[in-house]
Amino acid sequence: MTTSRTNGKKGARAMDTVALERAARAAQARAYAPYSGFKVGAALLTGSGEIFTGANVENASYGLTVCAERTACIAAALAGHRDVRAICVVTDATPPASPCGMCRQTLLEFCPDPAAVRVIAVGPDGASAEWTVAELIPHGFTGKQLTPPVTAPTRSRGRGRER
Numbered sequence: 001m002t003t004s005r006t007n008g009k010k011g012a013r014a015m016d017t018v019a020l021e022r023a024a025r026a027a028q029a030r031a032y033a034p035y036s037g038f039k040v041g042a043a044l045l046t047g048s049g050e051i052f053t054g055a056n057v058e059n060a061s062y063g064l065t066v067c068a069e070r071t072a073c074i075a076a077a078l079a080g081h082r083d084v085r086a087i088c089v090v091t092d093a094t095p096p097a098s099p100c101g102m103c104r105q106t107l108l109e110f111c112p113d114p115a116a117v118r119v120i121a122v123g124p125d126g127a128s129a130e131w132t133v134a135e136l137i138p139h140g141f142t143g144k145q146l147t148p149p150v151t152a153p154t155r156s157r158g159r160g161r162e163r
């Protein structure tokens with residue numbers, strides 16, 4: 001885990017981070033959080049370089065609430081992308097809030113290499129924390145544990161490409 005650091009890295013990675021944070025902040029503004037008031041925006045980067053966003057959507061039946069990270073994963077999956085390379089999550093929490101357990105499990109489903117997928121949490125003042133998906137959910141449950149083992153296909157867009 002890296003906390004409260006300025007991203008001084010150059011090149012595409014830094015540009016990706018800037019673009020993801022900007023997209024996540026825009027998504028946060030569209031969050032539907034009338035009960036908690038805790039608005040969350042997320043933006044994920046796919047292997048093909050596309051960005052998908054999500055925001056939390058609450059419900060009067062609280063258990064039906066869906067987190068920003070999961071709505072972003074669903075948006076990407078519906079567009080045929082199953083290869084998350086990075087995700088930025090923006091909240092008004094200080095220090096920056098990490099994804100909940102359910103979102104960690106959902107992210108794991110769409111990360112071909114969990115140790116290489118960055119999860120960047122950003123707070124209201126720009127302070128950030130960063131982990132990999134593997135750090136957030138070590139020893140996570142995947143289709144490899146199912147009998148018979150099932151490996152989730154990646155980036156299909158209907159072509160049925162398996163990883």
Ligand SMILES: [Zn+2]
Pocket residue numbers: 067068069070099100101102103104
């Ligand atoms: Zn969550």
